[in-house]
Amino acid sequence: MNASSVVEGFTISGDKSGYVYSHFEASPQTREMLERREAGDFLIEMPIKYTTDGARKFTLIGTEESLLELTELFEIGDTNIELVSMGPYSPESRGVFSDLTDRQREILETALQMGYYENPAKRLSKRLHRN
Structure with a gap:
């Protein structure tokens, strides 16, 4: 994260948890997602995971209608967005405290x-x- 041009600061949570709290310069897509999230259309399940190739992987929770409306984000900015899967949500088996x-x-x-x-x-x- 030190080498990233968009990360303005970060804090590592513990020694081995793998969680990081970061302050970063949001892309146009990220800004739009956060604005829509605040409007209550959907939730972003934390944590957002970074893959070895630098991509971000996360779960969005909402109605099928609200999630399908997010396809407009595919046209914003130069970041590629890929829908991996859609399905029912089971909150009891996920989350920061699940382990x-x-x-x-x-x-x-x-x-x-x-x-x-x-x-x-x-x-x-x-x-x-x-x-």
Whole structure:
């Protein structure tokens, strides 16, 4: 990402997770997708994955009608877009937290409920450990 001319900054999440939070200069297609997403036509499932050849692969969630309207994006800019597949969506088997064990998910939910990520403090960490 350091070598990319469009990436303005990024943060790697942990050592081995493979997730990166980035700030980048959006292409015309990306800008249009984000504007439409904010209008509520569809959702972009995170994370967006980068392939070894530099392409981006991601899942869009929406009605067939709203997704078919996105074909207009194929004409914007110079980036190629390829529809790989369409089908029913099953949210329970996907997502950033899908690989967590039940215990890890329980600890994360407890930490969120107790406000750990809003104000991480040693005393809160000790209380969390007791739970």
